[in-house]
Amino acid sequence: MAVAQTYRVTVVRNQDSTLAAQFQAGATNTQGQLNQQVAQTTQAQQAQQNQQNQQNQQNQQLVQNTQNNQQAQQQQASIVQQQALGGWYGASALQGTDWRSAYANGAAAPAGSLSVAGAPAPAPAPAGSILLKLRNKCAGAPLDALVHLRDAKAGDWRTAGFITVAPGFTADVGRTNNRIVYVYGQQRGGRACEAGSRCWQGKAGPWPFNGKDYGFQEVRMPPSTGSSYVYTFQC
Structure with a gap:
């Protein structure tokens, strides 16, 4: 009887160890998936931010180019006027x-x-x-x-x-x-x-x-x- 009891206890303990190992493995996998999702989300946000920054730079450059063109046209018009008036x-x-x-x-x-x-x-x-x-x-x-x-x-x-x-x-x-x-x-x-x-x-x-x-x-x-x-x- 004593031997049978010892055997049962050993089986229970082995089963507990197996469950614990499975739980630990599942937890590890879940954490890995969460980390992967966080990394993917971070990468997506960074890509979106980079795209927004690039668009902002393009808009600023467009505004600057427009201002430069207007200034150049005004300067050219002024030069034409000065030349004309100088001849007058x-x-x-x-x-x-x-x-x-x-x-x-x-x-x-x-x-x-x-x-x-x-x-x-x-x-x-x-x-x-x-x-x-x-x-x-x-x-x-x-x-x-x-x-x-x-x-x-x-x-x-x-x-x-x-x-x-x-x-x-x-x-x-x-x-x-x-x-x-x-x-x-x-x-x-x-x-x-x-x-x-x-x-x-x-x-x-x-x-x-x-x-x-x-x-x-x-x-x-x-x-x-x-x-x-x-x-x-x-x-």
């Missing part, structure tokens, strides 16, 4: 065609020419050389402008234009040494001012341009004006 100073009205051609691909595209007015401004206000610019703040409305100003280099009064200014853009006109200038503007492609088109005109002048007289607004720059002045067309 000291030139006669007969060279207006050359001046107009130089602007053909620039930000400002005159449709007319320069003309020398016979009468000086009624209220001269001597100043240093001031670069006059025009700004268009009328959304969706490109405009054509004329500017009657005293040429800083030639010393006589001239009418420059037509200078086309796109909405939201600024265009150089030229340098003047008088703080009083005269400005006329009309919506491009619209009806005549007399027919109700949007216009910016006044009682100054009138001064002739391309065979027609125009009334101009008088613009007085403040004494504190530095090397440049921007006149803004508002709607």
Whole structure:
């Protein structure tokens, strides 16, 4: 009897050891699967993050390229304007065609020419050389402008234009040494001012341009004006 009891106990203990080993192996396998799943999830998240980072870099590069292109276009337009205006100073009205051609691909595209007015401004206000610019703040409305100003280099009064200014853009006109200038503007492609088109005109002048007289607004720059002045067309 004693031998049989010992045998049974041994069998039970062996069975317990086998179950324990199986449990341990199962636990190990489960932990390995969990570790593998965690690793796969981490890799997927890392791949997604890398893809997002790459997309962000591409978007930033696209924005930068767009800004660089816009800046290059503006610089090129400014160069074209400076070259054109440089040829204007000291030139006669007969060279207006050359001046107009130089602007053909620039930000400002005159449709007319320069003309020398016979009468000086009624209220001269001597100043240093001031670069006059025009700004268009009328959304969706490109405009054509004329500017009657005293040429800083030639010393006589001239009418420059037509200078086309796109909405939201600024265009150089030229340098003047008088703080009083005269400005006329009309919506491009619209009806005549007399027919109700949007216009910016006044009682100054009138001064002739391309065979027609125009009334101009008088613009007085403040004494504190530095090397440049921007006149803004508002709607």
